[in-house]
Amino acid sequence: MPAHRRLVDLLREGLGLTGTKEGCSVGVCGACAVLVDGDMVSACLMPAIFVDGTSVETIEGLSPPEGPLTPLQECFIRHGGFQCGICTPGQIMAATALLRDNPHPTELEVKRWMMGNLCRCTGYYKIVESILAAASGEGAPS
Amino acid sequence: MRTFDYHAVGSAAEALDLLAQYGEDAHLMAGGTSLMLMMEQGLIQPGHVVGLRSANELRGIGASSGGIEIRALTTHREVERSSHVRDYCPTLVEAFERIATIRIRNQATIGGNLVHADPAQDPPPILLALDAEVVIQSKIGERTVPLDGFFRDYFETVVEEGELLASVRLPAIVAGTKSTYVKFLPRTEDDYATLSVGAALRLGADGSCEHVRVALGSAAPTPIRARKVEAALQGQRLTGPMIDEAAELVRDEVDPLDDVRGSAKYKREMARVWTGRALRSLLDGGGK
The missing domain is CATH 3.10.20.30 (Beta-grasp domain)
Known part of the structure; x- marks a missing residue:
């Protein structure tokens, strides 16, 4: 290489x-x-x-081709954490690292951590909402 | 990007051997965040890149004669999360927590940051305010240089061919000294600052200024100490208006560039404003 x-x-x-x-x-x-x-x-x-x-x-x-998705991915779908989708893999990898480092972040901690991931569609509210939902235990396979 | 031969080294000695062998055609790489971009843009085109990542002796944080030593390959993230650094000076942690983004802080190193010598970066002003020194190593030994005097010009330092920056040393902080790092970010939190100020202050029992340091980023071709401001305050019984008056002097010490973050004229005024704010906050019992 x-x-x-x-x-x-x-x-x-x-x-x-x-x-x-x-x-x-x-x-x-x-x-x-x-x-x-x-x-x-x-x-x-x-x-x-x-x-x-x-x-x-x-x-x-993050998840096998046939699923299930991770709770975080599931929450991005449920809460509309994306529109065009280009930034989404980066958003989800960043949020995955966040939840491993800090499983129950505050809204401010989410915003601070995700500060370097730009999204030109959602206005960020839905992204933050998706991450906080996953942190609260939503999206886990039942 | 022009391709190059990559040499992964396990020690500073190996790196210095390769620098001696390839001379000007060799370039050191630590975290790579700045060098990758400069090579991408063709600003630097080394034939040989000496990768320091596995030189573990150049990594880590430890005590050093009452202060601390941060080895060159320590990432910004490691500095920010170090209990050693927090115990030594919480302001240093706060300054490092605000560099760019976590992604960059995970990759970029303190040594790489200093040798890159971009005057807009965050670590230099606070490190200058804390009287940092750097240890520069070569095949014939090592030399210690105050950080104040390390930067020569835009992207230029006193590190010569055949040398490498091995560590940053910070002296013991005299009890009662408070420091702060402020940056003016009119656009986004992860942007380079339009202007930044690192400051330290210690007042005597009678309220007189025993020790003061003021250093600025994005204000000149290199990070700078504002010596005229310091001299005007040293030994004085400080008041807010006296600080404002001293901060006026910084206008003659800065030499900013016009760029997208503000005109030179504007930055000169902002240097005055933010120098005053930083020092007033320390006088009012702020800082850590």
Whole structure:
């Protein structure tokens, strides 16, 4: 693999995992957020060589193809936490990292954590609502 | 981006060997957040990138003669979450918590931040206010340089070819010293500041100013200390109006650029306003 290849290129082009989106390409928008050894990073800023020997989680890995979805994903659907969907994989990976770090965040903590994930459709209210719903236990398979 | 040979090293010594071998064609990479973008834009085109990620001796936070030492490869997130750092100075934690976003803080390092020498970044003003020093290592040994004097110009520092920044040292904080870091963000919370101020203040029993530091970001080609402001306050019995008067002096110390975050003229005024606010908050018992 060429040394200058970015993680987002490895995922999308090398492995065909196109769930991770590329937005701004400069680490600002959050569309390419993935978890490397559990830590949220921008796949557009990370050299792919950095992930050698690590565990990388993307949107594709959250739930099996036949379901069930994770409670968080379920809550994004129930609460309309997306419209066009481009930012959604990044939003869900960021929120997944949040709920692992802090399973019962306050609304302010959700907003602080999600601050770096831009959405140009929803106005954010529905995203915050979806995350708080998942944190309250909604969306778990019955 | 032009491709390059990537050399993953396990120690500072290995990195220094490679720097000696490849000279100007080599560039160190820590977290990579800034370097990746600069290479993407063709601003830096090294043939050899020396990756420090696995050089664990360059990572971590520990005590150092009453103060603390933060090794260069420590991420911003590690600084922000460190109980050592919180015990040493909660203001430092607050400053690091507000750098960019969690994603960037998970990847970017304190050493990478300082050698990148972008005058708009958050760590330098608060580190200057706390009298930080940096340890620079080379094949012939190491040298310690005050952070005040480390930055030379836009994106330029005193680190020479064949050297690497190994750690940041912060001295013991004298009891009673309070510090603060404020930044003016007219757009979004994760943006670069239009202007930022790190300040520290200690008053004597009689209310006179025993110790004062004022440092600014986004105000000049490098992060700067506002020495004229400091000199006007040192030894004085401080009042709010006296601080406002001293803050006027900062206008002559800054040398800002016109950019999307404000005109040079505007930033000069904001330097005065935010210097005054930072110092007044410390005088009024704010800060930590």
